Amino acid sequence: MKVRFAEKYVRTNKRFEVINISHMAEEVVQESGIKDGICVVHLPHATAALITNEYEPRIVHDYLQWLKENIPPEAMWRHNEIDNNAHAHIASAFIGATRIFPVRNGRIVRGTWQELMLIELDGPRTRRIVILVMGI
Ligand code: ZN
Numbered sequence: 001m002k003v004r005f006a007e008k009y010v011r012t013n014k015r016f017e018v019i020n021i022s023h024m025a026e027e028v029v030q031e032s033g034i035k036d037g038i039c040v041v042h043l044p045h046a047t048a049a050l051i052t053n054e055y056e057p058r059i060v061h062d063y064l065q066w067l068k069e070n071i072p073p074e075a076m077w078r079h080n081e082i083d084n085n086a087h088a089h090i091a092s093a094f095i096g097a098t099r100i101f102p103v104r105n106g107r108i109v110r111g112t113w114q115e116l117m118l119i120e121l122d123g124p125r126t127r128r129i130v131i132l133v134m135g136i
Helices: 022-032 057-070 086-095
Strands: 002-011 017-020 037-042 048-053 098-104 115-120 126-135
Touching (some): 002 022, 017 057, 022 037, 022 115, 022 126, 048 086, 048 098, 057 115
Antiparallel strands (some): 017 115, 037 098, 048 115
């Protein structure tokens, strides 16, 4: 079995932002030479999240609208007494910061409209993306 560990970085520019990182994970899988296995993508952060879905400008807008409506940053969150980003912790906690994908024939198995996206919830910041590929 082969294992490939990689770290990538992205700089976010806004408080809320959706960044397509599919190519980063695909790149690590290709470099690894692994044909069949799994790819783990992980954000070692408490105020960002990872989703898999369509990356199209209107739906990207809707993801953020949904988050702002359902986890309003201006609500009376207790954590906001400390650093004013409770909404980001809550969204990261419930959406999750890790995704696991099957790898087959040297590529991540994804549907036509499935992209892998980092959701910045408390930017701008530099975000680290950990990518682990295991297989044969
Ligand atoms: Zn905080």
